[in-house]
């Protein structure tokens with residue numbers, strides 16, 4: 421099959437490369453010339469384990485090519501995947517500009533029937549609209565299949581090959597059968613449903629996981645107040661198979677490109693349909709508060725932070741990625757600066773992205789030791805393995821005051837915790 425994937429962001433690139441890996445003939449398309457030029461050379465614009473090796477292999481085998489949108493004819497493909505971004509509008513709804521321009525662009529070329537597969541996360545009702553747009557001239561039928569993506573950054577390639585389920589939504593059984601056949605090597609449970617249900621499965625899944633995190637973070641706050649221990653509590657809860665042990669790790673809240681955006685978009689969908697969604701509102705509010713939880717605890721030690729050097733260990737929204745979108749570390753740094761503190765941030769791969777936001781206002785450290793040097797406290801915002809390897813000797817030698825506030829339970833297994841001042845989310849300090 422000849423397949424095109426429009427959009428070479430996280431979802432598009434990983435989808436395209438994985439389909440090529442499965443033996444399909446894939447063209448990944450974008451409007452960004454610099455990005456396409458890099459991709460042609462085998463350089464990935466995203467940091468993602470395995471992706472470049474897989475790109476090199478499939479480029480060499482000529483199963484994978486990269487093209488500028490203006491250089492392709494969409495007539496040439498049996499399947500066209502839409503994987504363009506749907507960023508957040510100021511009111512929280514999803515911005516469908518890229519979806520609309522791509523669909524218009526495809527209709528300009530198309531002269532025969534084909535199948536368009538939507539990977540982008542789009543509000544309920546969008547795939548039906550996409551289908552109507554694609555079939556405006558009525559000379560042939562373009563089928564549309566909603567195929568939401570559930571991959572996680574940092575383990576995206578692994579997730580594609582080990583997906584829990586394949587969700588297909590369409591009003592055409594034949595089109596869903598084609599997409600199912602393309603994905604057959606993935607071997608997973610296939611759910612075939614309508615456009616609307618497939619669209620909602622994606623939002624409901626992300627919102628549910630975000631709610632699980634906010635719930636456990638509220639329980640963590642109760643633990644801090646009552647002397648209970650969140651590690652014990654979430655372990656005890658997670659052993660109940662009805663609850664499950666995943667996404668029960670308390671900390672300083674979720675970030676990233678999906679949970680904040682998708683929870684806001686689902687809330688918008690509810691509001692547009694005049695449906696109250698208080699649980700989701702609380703999930704979002706709790707997460708915003710939780711991102712600043714460490715700052716509140718820090719201020720119990722230092723009511724006045726003016727001139728104090730504070731180290732931030734980890735900036736990425738989670739380990740294994742250089743993505744800092746909606747990362748708790750950003751709000752922590754911003755708040756500390758507003759309170760007059762001096763900030764030194766350590767991250768193994770995300771520093772360039774942080775520099776774009778804070779410029780000369782803070783210090784950037786490629787070594788943890790440099791960030792810790794003569795600081796009054798260190799706040800752990802990401803559980804990078806390099807941070808988990810910290811030891812009490814380094815902490816005591818480098819820091820002016822060996823005070824660690826751990827937002828990701830990264831140092832819990834450190835043997836010499838009694839030698840330092842240590843407080844972790846979900847336990848009394």
Ligand code: UDX
Pocket residue numbers: 569570571572573574626629633666667668669670671672673674675676677678679737738
């Ligand atoms: C998420 C979904 O998992 C994925 O299915 C969807 O396609 C995109 O959104 P991702 O954003 O890559 O993936 O990250 P994920 O690993 O899910 O973590 C999201 C955030 O939640 C991170 O900031 C992480 O630190 C936080 N988190 C996760 C917790 O605070 N506690 C947990 O128990 C799990």
